[in-house]
Amino acid sequence: MRLPRIEWRANSVDEFSIIEAYFTGVGVDHDAVTKGPGDDCAILSIPDGCELCVSTDTLLERVHFLENAPGEVVAARSLTANVSDLAAMGATPVGFLLALTIPHAEDRWLGPFAKELSRGAVEHGISLVGGNMSHGPLSVTITVFGTVPKSGAMMRSGAGVGDAIYVTGSLGQAAAGLDALKQGQSGRLPLKEAYLSPQPQWRFGSRVRELATACIDISDGFIVDLSHLLTASEIGAELTLDDVPLSEALLEFAGEKALQYAMYGGDDYELCFSIPEAHCKALTEIAEQTGTQISRIATVVSENGLWSVIGDQRSPIDVRGYKHF
């Protein structure tokens, strides 16, 4: 594979130098990228019979990562936050644009940032097709591109009554990891890792696409995002709280609050999807083949709303989100 030479759109000799030094050859060459960095636009050539999924996300210091977060953490979290949106559609990643605003051009930050960005891009088989660099308060906006067969994308809408609802992974670990970091706790490595270096589920997403009726990324919090899926699908769900996947590490850290972390914590770059009963066996095979943990946690009902079920008890669930303003 040819590694593309990154020239980028640059408007100063210094911006050029930074791009030359840090953002040359990020990721792999991809057939769908006709023209990579170095011109006013990149050019993508979408294979016949495919559509292009696009999404953009900004990550900010003190909002999406801690103050003075090292470059590799910012890169890992930024790339995953975006690729996870492709995963939710069942898209296969193709490439990405990076709009990076940094307060200082420091090697000790830019070096690890670029290295992790490159590692992640190679892992996902994508290429940095262009971008923009500015001088200002730290801000990372990535725009991702991925392909799906025409009319094949999973959406938030489409879940049907009687469908089983699953989630991938263990929930609440990232939010607990963030709290452990804020509290300066030692250890808690699985939790911290979940926050600092999350993995997007696009390989699983691109396989489950043909079976699932609806899907969403749950990074804003499991309950909040599940409620978006239910609203878009115009249905409701009964959630079996006992089936929400909680890791040993989370239970050890959070005790009785573990379920709260799992339901409302956010930062889990996992997928929540609905699937007809008939496909549950095929689903198990895909999960095994891709090494993905899955848990059946709810069932779709016709009545709009979200209820928890513990044994015989059924009670409405409070839908809360993170307030930005």
Add this chain to the structure above:
Amino acid sequence: MRLPRIEWRANSVDEFSIIEAYFTGVGVDHDAVTKGPGDDCAILSIPDGCELCVSTDTLLERVHFLENAPGEVVAARSLTANVSDLAAMGATPVGFLLALTIPHAEDRWLGPFAKELSRGAVEHGISLVGGNMSHGPLSVTITVFGTVPKSGAMMRSGAGVGDAIYVTGSLGQAAAGLDALKQGQSGRLPLKEAYLSPQPQWRFGSRVRELATACIDISDGFIVDLSHLLTASEIGAELTLDDVPLSEALLEFAGEKALQYAMYGGDDYELCFSIPEAHCKALTEIAEQTGTQISRIATVVSENGLWSVIGDQRSPIDVRGYKHF
């Protein structure tokens, strides 16, 4: 035409409210947009025989617009900066993503911002397909999408020896307008307008695409960007300084410094392109049909470099850019 309902990717009830109030139905429905806002990704369907041009640009307070700039100015400058990159490729705009970071959710800023964004989007026939909203220092990152016939995009490379080099519009007005604003000068409306409300040349770009051998947007400064075109095309050029288009308004404002503004000022969202002599007549017709001012200002030579020609005198031109760091 159906106006798309903007739901956007939202992670709080408040973000939802802002999006509902300000970013619903921005722009026009476009055939290439299979799925607009409201899911984890938007979906674009590229017509057979076409490729997709993509570009991203961040605009920041005190860098790309003045402190406390009104919303309509930020919207106009952000949209044009991005659409101009499509123009340089000869692409026809399709849609855009908006990653908006704002310090306060104030109607007096968001209202005019959204209104101007919508006006510009309708003017360019594009649709807001999704985005992201965050709370932090003001920053606007737009990612634009446009289509070109396969292998039909103009690039910075491709200019041939003997080609004529043209620019659209009058140069230096925006930079002079910015200085007039900073100095608190009254009047100077054409200059201020050039800075505050620039127009991208995509209609002209999409027509000249079949004739031009290379093209670049000159928003980083005419000489800097021309030198990028020359470098990418591995050729040089002789520039006739007398032919650089200077407006009456600029000459009145800047006197002897008018040419400096035109050559190094930046913020001109105009196109600089090379074209074989044989196509110059057809070019004139396109300029007339699209109401575009064009000026022939240079000729491509085989020797790498850039020279000014005044009468019989030929001297090398200093290539300078704006330093970000």
